[in-house]
Amino acid sequence: MSTLHVPTLAQMTAEGKAPEVLFWVGCAGSFDDRAKKITKAFAKILQHVGVSFAVLGTEEGCTGDPAKRAGNEFLFQMQAMMNIQVLNGYEVKHIVTTCPHCFNTLKNEYPELGGNYTVEHHSQFLNGLLKAGRLKIEGGQFRGKKITFHDPCYLGRANGEYEAPRELLEKLDVELREMRRCKQNGLCCGAGGAQMFKEAEKGTAEINHVRADEALETKAEIVVAGCPFCNTMLTDGVKNREKEAEVQVLDLAEMIALAEEL
Amino acid sequence: MSFLPQLVFAAVLIAAIWRFSKKAGTIARNIHLGKAQNRSDNPGARRANMLRVAFGQSKMQARPVAGVLHFIVYAAFLIINIEVLEIIVDGLFGTHRFFAPFLGNAYPLIIGFFEILAVLTVVAVVIFWWRRNVAKLDRFHKPEMKGWAFTDANNILYIEVALMFALLNMNAVESLLPEGHEAFIISNSIAPLWSGLSEGTLHLLERSFWWVHIVGILAFLNYLPYSKHFHIILAFPNTYYANLKDKGQFENNAAVTKEVALMMDPTADPFAAPAPDAEAPVERFGAKDATDLSWINLMNAYTCTECGRCTSECPANLTGKKLSPRKIMMDTRDRIEEIGQNMDANGGTFQEDGKSLLGDYITPEEIWACTSCNACVQACPVDIDPLNIIMKLRNYATMEESSAPSELNAMMTNVENNGAPWPFSQMDRANWTNE
Numbered sequence: 054m055s056t057l058h059v060p061t062l063a064q065m066t067a068e069g070k071a072p073e074v075l076f077w078v079g080c081a082g083s084f085d086d087r088a089k090k091i092t093k094a095f096a097k098i099l100q101h102v103g104v105s106f107a108v109l110g111t112e113e114g115c116t117g118d119p120a121k122r123a124g125n126e127f128l129f130q131m132q133a134m135m136n137i138q139v140l141n142g143y144e145v146k147h148i149v150t151t152c153p154h155c156f157n158t159l160k161n162e163y164p165e166l167g168g169n170y171t172v173e174h175h176s177q178f179l180n181g182l183l184k185a186g187r188l189k190i191e192g193g194q195f196r197g198k199k200i201t202f203h204d205p206c207y208l209g210r211a212n213g214e215y216e217a218p219r220e221l222l223e224k225l226d227v228e229l230r231e232m233r234r235c236k237q238n239g240l241c242c243g244a245g246g247a248q249m250f251k252e253a254e255k256g257t258a259e260i261n262h263v264r265a266d267e268a269l270e271t272k273a274e275i276v277v278a279g280c281p282f283c284n285t286m287l288t289d290g291v292k293n294r295e296k297e298a299e300v301q302v303l304d305l306a307e308m309i310a311l312a313e314e315l
Numbered sequence: 316m317s318f319l320p321q322l323v324f325a326a327v328l329i330a331a332i333w334r335f336s337k338k339a340g341t342i343a344r345n346i347h348l349g350k351a352q353n354r355s356d357n358p359g360a361r362r363a364n365m366l367r368v369a370f371g372q373s374k375m376q377a378r379p380v381a382g383v384l385h386f387i388v389y390a391a392f393l394i395i396n397i398e399v400l401e402i403i404v405d406g407l408f409g410t411h412r413f414f415a416p417f418l419g420n421a422y423p424l425i426i427g428f429f430e431i432l433a434v435l436t437v438v439a440v441v442i443f444w445w446r447r448n449v450a451k452l453d454r455f456h457k458p459e460m461k462g463w464a465f466t467d468a469n470n471i472l473y474i475e476v477a478l479m480f481a482l483l484n485m486n487a488v489e490s491l492l493p494e495g496h497e498a499f500i501i502s503n504s505i506a507p508l509w510s511g512l513s514e515g516t517l518h519l520l521e522r523s524f525w526w527v528h529i530v531g532i533l534a535f536l537n538y539l540p541y542s543k544h545f546h547i548i549l550a551f552p553n554t555y556y557a558n559l560k561d562k563g564q565f566e567n568n569a570a571v572t573k574e575v576a577l578m579m580d581p582t583a584d585p586f587a588a589p590a591p592d593a594e595a596p597v598e599r600f601g602a603k604d605a606t607d608l609s610w611i612n613l614m615n616a617y618t619c620t621e622c623g624r625c626t627s628e629c630p631a632n633l634t635g636k637k638l639s640p641r642k643i644m645m646d647t648r649d650r651i652e653e654i655g656q657n658m659d660a661n662g663g664t665f666q667e668d669g670k671s672l673l674g675d676y677i678t679p680e681e682i683w684a685c686t687s688c689n690a691c692v693q694a695c696p697v698d699i700d701p702l703n704i705i706m707k708l709r710n711y712a713t714m715e716e717s718s719a720p721s722e723l724n725a726m727m728t729n730v731e732n733n734g735a736p737w738p739f740s741q742m743d744r745a746n747w748t749n750e
C-alpha cells in the first residue's frame with residue numbers, strides 16, 4: 054500500500070505542470086466522513102494507474118447544486134461564477150468527480166455561465182481508463198459476490214449514463230442482480246433536490262428505507278452506489294432494516310480499490 | 316329527393332367545427348398567457364421525437380398492457396377516420412357510400428377491416444373501464460382523481476363504445492335493406508339480431524345509427540377541450556416542443572446572471588444606479604401563479620392525460636407524501652382555466668381574484684417534498700415535465716418569499732458563508748488528503 058499524495062492545482066501550476074485531469078472532490082467528498090473514504094479510494098486508483106491529477110483544495114467551493122434545487126438561483130449563480138473564475142484561471146479542461154450532483158451541475162449548468170469543460174463522473178472516467186488499457190481490474194475479493202447497483206438519479210435519468218458503472222462491475226466478476234426498479238426506472242434514494250439537508254415531509258415511509266428494501270430483495274451482499282449521498286441514504290436504510298452486518302454499501306471506487314488491494 | 320337532411324347535416328357540421336375552433340382558440344390564448352420560451356431550435360430532432368413518442372407511442376410501452384390496449388384505440392381512431400371522411404361527404408352531398416364505386420372489390424375489405432378495428436376498440440375500452448372501475452388500479456384512484464377527473468375518464472370510454480356500437484349496427488341494419496350494401500365481416504354476424512323488422516323500421520334505424528354516429532363524433536369533438544381527452548391533439552405539439560436536453564440541466568435565470576456578473580465585476584461601481592428602464596415590468600423570480608409559468612408548462616398542463624404514471628413512480632408519492640406530479644399538472648391546468656374564464660368574464664382583462672397557483676392550488680408541503688429525481692418526467696408518455704413547474708414554484712418561495720424550510724435556509728447560509736452546505740471551514744477542504 055502506497056501513501057497517498059494529492060497535489061493541489063495551485064502547487065502543480067507553481068511547479069509549471071498541468072495535470073491530465075482535475076479531481077473535483079465536492080462538499081460531501083471533502084467533509085463527510087463516509088464520503089471521504091470514497092474520495093480517498095478514487096484518488097488511490099488514480100495514483101495507482103498513474104493518472105496525473107490535482108484537486109482545487111481550499112479553492113474549491115460548493116457547485117451550488119443544493120442551493121439551485123432549493124430554489125435559490127442567486128446563490129447558485131454566485132457559487133458558479135466563483136468556481137468558474139477559479140477553473141478558468143487555471144485553464145482547466147477536464148474534470149472528474151465522484152459526485153453525480155457536482156457532475157451534473159458542472160457539465161450542464163456551468164457552460165451557459167462561461168464554464169466549458171469536459172466533465173466526467175468517476176464511473177465514466179474509470180471506464181475510459183479501462184478501455185484505454187491503462188486500468189486493469191481483476192475480480193479479487195468480489196469474484197462471484199452477489200451485488201446490486203443503485204442508479205443515482207443525477208447520473209442515470211438526469212444524464213442518461215447507465216452502462217459505465219455496470220461495465221466496471223462486470224470486470225469485477227460479480228454477480229450483478231438488478232433491482233425491481235433500475236436504470237431509467239430506478240427509485241431515488243431520497244436525498245436529491247436538497248432533501249439531504251431537511252427532514253422529509255409527513256408521509257407513511259422514508260424513501261431510503263423503501264429503496265433499501267428493494268436492494269435487500271435482490272439478496273445482494275453488497276449494494277453499490279455511485280454517489281456519496283445515495284451511499285449515506287442506503288447505508289442508513291440498510292441499518293434501519295437491521296441488515297448492516299450482512300450487507301455492505303460501497304461506492305464503485307471503493308469496490309475497485311478493494312479489489313486491487315490499494 | 317329532399318335536400319333537408321343535407322342542409323341539417325351541413326348546419327350541424329359547421330356549428331360543431333365553429334364551436335370547437337372557438338374553444339380551442341381560447342385554450343391557445345390561455346397557453347400563451349404563459350411566458351415566452353424558445354423551443355423552436357433543432358426542428359429535425361423535434362420532429363423525430365414527436366414521431367417516436369406521439370405517433371410511435373414509444374413511452375406508452377413501458378406498461379405493456381395499457382400500451383397495447385391504447386395502441387389499438389389510437390390506431391383504430393386514426394384509421395377509422397377515413398370512414399368518417401366518407402360519412403361527411405355522404406352527409407353533405409346526399410350520396411351513399413361515396414367511396415364504394417371507386418374502390419370496387421377493395422371496399423368491403425377496407426370497411427371490414429374498420430369493423431374489426433371497431434370491435435378491437437370496444438374490447439380495449441371495456442378492459443380500460445374494468446381496470447379503472449373494477450380492478451381499481453392504484454394510479455387511477457389517487458385523491459386528485461375524484462370528481463370530474465373520474466367522471467371524465469369514464470365518459471370518454473362510454474362515448475367510444477357508443478360510437479363503435481352505432482357504426483357496426485348501421486352497417487348491420489343496412490345489409491337487411493333491399494337496396495343496402497351487403498354486410499361486412501362483423502356486421503354480418505350482427506345483422507340477424509335486427510332481422511324481422513319491417514323495412515320502414517329498418518330504414519329509420521339505419522338513418523338513426525348514421526346520425527348517432529356522426530353527431531356523436533362531432534359532439535365528442537366538442538367535448539375534447541373540457542377533457543383529458545384533449546391529449547389526442549396536444550400530444551403532438553407537446554412532444555414536438557419537449558425538452559431535448561439532459562433532464563438534469565435546469566435553466567439558468569438570465570436576469571440573475573446579469574446581476575451576479577455586475578456584483579462580481581471589480582470594475583463595476585456599486586453606486587452607479589442602472590439606467591432606469593421604465594418600460595421593463597418588475598420581473599418576479601420564479602412562479603407564484605400560472606401566468607408566471609412558461610407557455611410550455613401550460614401546454615403540458617392541457618396535454619396531461621391524467622394517467623398517473625408520473626405519480627406512481629414518484630418517490631415522494633410512493634412514501635405517502637402529499638406531492639403528486641399529476642396533481643401539479645391538473646392544478647396548473649385548472650388555475651390557468653380559471654384565469655382564462657376570469658378574463659372572458661371581464662372583457663379580456665384579468666380581475667384580481669386574490670388567488671394563486673402556489674398557495675390556493677399547490678401547497679408548499681407538496682413542492683418541498685420533491686427530490687428532483689426526474690422519475691415523473693421519465694415516466695410521462697407525452698413528455699410532460701412536472702419537475703420544471705415545481706422548481707419554478709420553489710424559486711418563488713425561496714427568492715421572493717424567503718419561505719424555504721428553515722433547515723434549507725441554514726444549508727444555504729452555510730453555502731454562502733463557507734462554500735459548503737455544512738458548517739465546515741473552507742480552509743479544511745483538503746484535510747482529507749493527509750488524514
Ligand code: HEM
Nearest residue numbers: 368369370372381388389392443546547550620622696697
Ligand atoms: C389520436 C388518437 C388517440 C385516441 C383515440 C386516444 C384514446 C385514448 C383513450 C380512450 C384513453 C383512455 C384510456 C383509459 O381510460 O385508461 C387514452 C388515454 C391515454 N392516451 Fe390516448 N389517444 C390518442 C392519442 C394519444 C397519443 C398520440 C398519445 C401519446 C403517446 C396518447 C397517450 C395517452 C395516455 C398516456 C393515456 C393514459 C392512459 C394510460 O396510461 O393507461 N394518446 N387515450
Ligand code: SF4
Nearest residue numbers: 629685686688689691
Ligand atoms: S422529480 Fe419530484 S415530483 Fe417528479 S417523481 Fe421525482 S420527487 Fe416526484
Ligand code: SF4
Nearest residue numbers: 619620622623625695
Ligand atoms: S403528467 Fe404525464 S404521466 Fe403524469 S398524469 Fe399527466 S400524462 Fe400521465
